[in-house]
Amino acid sequence: MRFSLNFVLLGAASVANAFISPSQLIRGIDDLIHKTEDLIKPAGQLSISNAPSLILGSGPFFEVITGLRDVTRLTTDIGGSLSGATKGTFEGKDGDQIVASVKKLSDTFGNLLDAFLEKADIFGEIPFVGAPFRIAIALTKHAFQEFTGTIIDTLSGQQANDARSSVQSVDGKFSRTITITEN
Numbered sequence: 001m002r003f004s005l006n007f008v009l010l011g012a013a014s015v016a017n018a019f020i021s022p023s024q025l026i027r028g029i030d031d032l033i034h035k036t037e038d039l040i041k042p043a044g045q046l047s048i049s050n051a052p053s054l055i056l057g058s059g060p061f062f063e064v065i066t067g068l069r070d071v072t073r074l075t076t077d078i079g080g081s082l083s084g085a086t087k088g089t090f091e092g093k094d095g096d097q098i099v100a101s102v103k104k105l106s107d108t109f110g111n112l113l114d115a116f117l118e119k120a121d122i123f124g125e126i127p128f129v130g131a132p133f134r135i136a137i138a139l140t141k142h143a144f145q146e147f148t149g150t151i152i153d154t155l156s157g158q159q160a161n162d163a164r165s166s167v168q169s170v171d172g173k174f175s176r177t178i179t180i181t182e183n
Contacts, residue, residue: 020081022094025151028078029101035074036108039067043115051126061129068136072143079147082154089154099163102151106166109144113173120180134181141174 020028042060053059090098116137123130148167152160 020078022090022098025078025082025090026097026101028074028081029098029105032071032074032078033101033105033108035067035071036105036112039064039071040112040115042067043112043119046116046119046122048122048125051122051129054129054132061133065132065136068140072136072140075140075143075147079143079150082150085150085154091156091159095155095159098151099155099159102148102163103166105148106170109170110173113170113177116177117173117180123181130181134178137174137177137181141171141178144170144174 042063045060046064047060050059051061054061054065056062123133145167148163152163152167155163
């Protein structure tokens, strides 16, 4: 009997330690926000004249594509730290702070995607830029959806609804950004 009780306690402790604390999650989201913000300036510099530098591994296209890879990797890493978290894991003040961070993250991604959408004509003019950019955006979209979906699953009630609402506004921009690279 003693062995089974110890086993149950060990299992419970393992599950409890399987995910990060609210403050760690918020710091991770803040890191993700900063990495995404760092891409807004080079996204604004995308132009037909600097597209050939992508082939040489330099310039704003290269910076954006490799930056999106880094954002995707960080998103996946932070999301993996949430394994074991269940609905209602983050509630009250912690939940409110996480929702505020998710909203800021969604706004930041929205701003980045707006910068890409303003450059829609470039992707139709220069086909060799569209494919790698489309792949980078699609992977980032998938990671963003998985990550934010996992966070939403740890919230409950109105907090989950508020986070979901901010994330949904970005989803359409991701889809439009992918579409402009297909022409």
